[in-house]
Amino acid sequence: MKKCVILAAVLFSGILSAQEGKPELETVGNKVKATYYYNNGKIQQEGFFKDGKLDGVWVSYDERGNKTVEGEYTEGLKTGKWMFFNEKNLTEVAYADSKVSSVKNIQKNAVANRN
Numbered sequence: 180m181k182k183c184v185i186l187a188a189v190l191f192s193g194i195l196s197a198q199e200g201k202p203e204l205e206t207v208g209n210k211v212k213a214t215y216y217y218n219n220g221k222i223q224q225e226g227f228f229k230d231g232k233l234d235g236v237w238v239s240y241d242e243r244g245n246k247t248v249e250g251e252y253t254e255g256l257k258t259g260k261w262m263f264f265n266e267k268n269l270t271e272v273a274y275a276d277s278k279v280s281s282v283k284n285i286q287k288n289a290v291a292n293r294n
Contacts, residue, residue: 200215200216200218202214202215203215203216207227209229210227210228210229210234210235211227211228211229212225212226212227213225213226213227213228217242219242221240221242221243221244222240222244223239223240223242224237224238224239224240224248225237225238226238226252229254230254232252232254232255233252233255234252234253234254234255235251235252236249236250236251237249237250237251237252245264246264247263247264247265248261248262248263248264249261249262249264250262250272250274256274256276256277257274257277258274258275258276258277259273259274260272260273260274261273261274267286268284268285268286269284269285269286270282270283270284270285271283271284271285
């Protein structure tokens with residue numbers, strides 16, 4: 180499972196460089212917010228750049244608009260806890276300097292029962 184999560188994380192990073200369409204860009208303070216769209220008009224992913232590097236929260240969605248990944252970059256490096264969502268599970272991956280430091284799988288119904 181850890182290999183699948185790592186692969187998903189790598190693919191998420193690759194999406195940023197493989198975009199065919201140009202992003203919608205907006206200046207927000209000292210950062211630039213980029214929003215990428217699917218052909219159907221729904222948001223594919225959105226996040227921030229600072230000084231040309233990924234910086235801040237990035238969120239990715241599937242073509243139906245469901246959140247699939249949420250994580251944070253600091254000066255181009257993955258940091259902190261990233262959340263990977265699918266229909267059955269929620270996977271929490273902790274990063275330090277863009278390297279996976281831990282992986283934790285959480286069943287969605289367990290999360291719903293806590294709320």
